[in-house]
Amino acid sequence: MAAKGTGFKWAVLAVLVMGTAMLNYSNMVFASRPLDVMAQYGMDQAQLTAISSIAVLPGAFFSIALGNWFDKHGSRGVRYVGAALIALAACCQLWRVYADSYVALFAITFLSGTFFLPTQVLPAKLIEAWFPRRQMGTAMGVFGASAGVGIMAVFAFGSLFPSTTVALLSCAAGFACVALLWAAFAKLPERGSGQGTGIDARAGAPDVDLRAVLTSKSMWTVMVCAAFAAGAPLFLNSYMLNAFIDKGMDPAAGSLLAVVFNLSLVLGAVFAGAVASKAGRYNMPYLVLCVSGGVLFLLAYLVPVGLQTFVLLALAGFLGAGSLALNLARIGLLPLTGEFGPENIGIAGGMNNTAMGIGMFAIPTVAAALLGSNYLGVFVTLLGFFVLMGLVGGLVVPELGEKGTLAQRAVRDAEGRAEG
Numbered sequence: 494m495a496a497k498g499t500g501f502k503w504a505v506l507a508v509l510v511m512g513t514a515m516l517n518y519s520n521m522v523f524a525s526r527p528l529d530v531m532a533q534y535g536m537d538q539a540q541l542t543a544i545s546s547i548a549v550l551p552g553a554f555f556s557i558a559l560g561n562w563f564d565k566h567g568s569r570g571v572r573y574v575g576a577a578l579i580a581l582a583a584c585c586q587l588w589r590v591y592a593d594s595y596v597a598l599f600a601i602t603f604l605s606g607t608f609f610l611p612t613q614v615l616p617a618k619l620i621e622a623w624f625p626r627r628q629m630g631t632a633m634g635v636f637g638a639s640a641g642v643g644i645m646a647v648f649a650f651g652s653l654f655p656s657t658t659v660a661l662l663s664c665a666a667g668f669a670c671v672a673l674l675w676a677a678f679a680k681l682p683e684r685g686s687g688q689g690t691g692i693d694a695r696a697g698a699p700d701v702d703l704r705a706v707l708t709s710k711s712m713w714t715v716m717v718c719a720a721f722a723a724g725a726p727l728f729l730n731s732y733m734l735n736a737f738i739d740k741g742m743d744p745a746a747g748s749l750l751a752v753v754f755n756l757s758l759v760l761g762a763v764f765a766g767a768v769a770s771k772a773g774r775y776n777m778p779y780l781v782l783c784v785s786g787g788v789l790f791l792l793a794y795l796v797p798v799g800l801q802t803f804v805l806l807a808l809a810g811f812l813g814a815g816s817l818a819l820n821l822a823r824i825g826l827l828p829l830t831g832e833f834g835p836e837n838i839g840i841a842g843g844m845n846n847t848a849m850g851i852g853m854f855a856i857p858t859v860a861a862a863l864l865g866s867n868y869l870g871v872f873v874t875l876l877g878f879f880v881l882m883g884l885v886g887g888l889v890v891p892e893l894g895e896k897g898t899l900a901q902r903a904v905r906d907a908e909g910r911a912e913g
Contacts, residue, residue: 501678502623506632508674509619510639512579512612515671517643519586519605519664520548525651526660533657534595544599546727548606552613552850557703560614560843564701564836568681571618575611576676582608583668590661605668610846612671615679617842621825621835622681626895627770629822634766637818641759648752705833706840711891712832715823716848718886722817723849724856725878726758728871729790731857736868742798753803757810765815769822773896779819780887786813787879794872816882821845826893829903 523530524545531541563571585605592598616636624632654660706712733754734747742750768778789809793802824845828835856878864870891899 502632504678505619505623505680506635508671508678509612509616509636510642511667511674512609512671513616513636513639514643514646515664515667516548516606516609516612517640518647518667519602520545521644521647522651522660522664525647526654526657529657534592534598536595540595542731544595544602546854547599547603548609549850549853551603551607551610552846553854554847554850555607555610556614556843556846556850557840558843559610560618560839560841560846561701561703562839563611563615563618564839571611571615572676572680575615575679576672578608578611579668579675580672582606583665583672586661586665586668590658590665609668611675611679613846613849614843615839617821617824617845618838619679619681621838626826626900627773629825630766630769630775630819630894631763632766633822634763634769634818637762637766637814637821638759641755641762641814644755645752645759648755701836701840702833703837703840706837706844709827709830709832709841711827711830712841712844714885714890715820715827716845718816718820718882718890719845719848720852721856721878721882722820722852724852724854725813725816725875725882727853728857728860728878729754729875731861732868732871735866736794736871737798737802739866739868740794740798742802750803750806753807754810757807758814761811761814762818764811765818766822768815769819769894772894774892774894775819775823775897776887776890776892776894779815780883782812782815782819783879783883783886786810786816787876787883789813790879791872791876794869813879816879816886820886823890823893826900829893829899830891 523541527541530536536544563575566574582605585601585608589598589601589605592601620629620632620636650663651660654663730751733751734744737747737750738744765778765782768782769775772778786809789805789812793805793809796802796805824841825838827833827841828838833841860871860874864874891897893899
């Protein structure tokens with residue numbers, strides 16, 4: 494079948510966005526109606542927090558192996574096996590409607606997250622295959638906003654459902670839609686179709702090299718940024734209400750502050766991607782966005798509670814969102830370093846998802862255990878996370894943007910081969 498027109502890539506991106514949005518929607522559906530859920534399943538606050546994050550943990554265990562498998566099996570594996578796994582995740586979502594205990598709910602949610610992994614492992618491979626290098630930042634910025642879209646949707650509508658059962662059914666329906674759309678659109682373009690970055694990772698290859706990706710220094714530095722970029726927002730969200738209420742903010746205003754913050758993350762991810770695409774570079778925008786975002790987070794806590802708190806926290810989220818969005822954009826461009834080939838992008842995506850899964854689970858847990866109710870310490874630690882990301886992602890990771898040395902060299906090499 495001939496490659497689709499260039500508009501098809503936006504349909505592919507829309508499916509990826511919906512996949513990640515639904516994962517986060519289904520994770521936070523419990524937190525959106527906590528009193529009903531805690532009463533129905535007999536859970537306490539710690540168990541509620543655990544059930545809201547357990548679906549991301551399979552990524553820490555299975556992402557690398559799954560990415561390796563998809564790299565070896567090419568387009569049909571990505572499209573049809575991916576859709577089948579997502580359909581199984583939808584079945585698990587339906588199954589958990591009938592769970593009658595916390596243990597059963599926990600286990601089924603973990604299983605659903607495992608089957609839903611194609612939506613987390615394959616975005617870098619699919620976006621690299623369809624979007625040219627100059628649009629990579631924009632595409633990943635849009636994709637980076639998808640988690641916030643899902644979280645905002647569930648907090649907007651989750652409490653409006655007449656029962657927890659109906660809320661869980663909405664998750665199953667959403668997963669089923671993702672499975673159908675994945676089967677229809679989540680395909681790789683044919684080799685030579687002119688789509689993508691030009692570093693051909695589309696058709697699978699016999700020389701997939703797991704060892705090369707595992708030993709790539711650039712891959713590991715990107716993973717450091719990924720772990721902190723994924724874990725830091727969860728860390729802040731877990732403390733935000735209590736921290737500002739402790740400073741005298743009304744609880745209702747605190748809830749509004751959380752909504753404003755998560756909205757700023759959505760808008761900021763798109764903005765960061767657009768800036769990187771316009772600049773043709775990732776490192777300097779990444780450094781500026783991370784450090785300035787971290788400073789603003791601390792200032793938002795230090796100033797007296799009021800309108801300025803909302804403004805500063807919104808700006809911090811808007812700028813800090815680039816820490817995840819721009820880092821995601823790098824995955825499909827890492828072959829430019831020469832440390833591994835483009836046929837290994839699925840493995841790279843799996844490794845990045847592993848780092849994110851570990852970060853989302855370990856960083857909030859460990860930091861909370863160490864800091865307790867030291868809210869100033871929370872925001873100082875958050876500043877440290879963002880400065881660390883900025884330094885690693887801005888100064889250590891090679892520049893992979895379109896105007897960077899590596900990309901320009903790849904263009905010259907491609908032109909030389911064409912002339913030869």
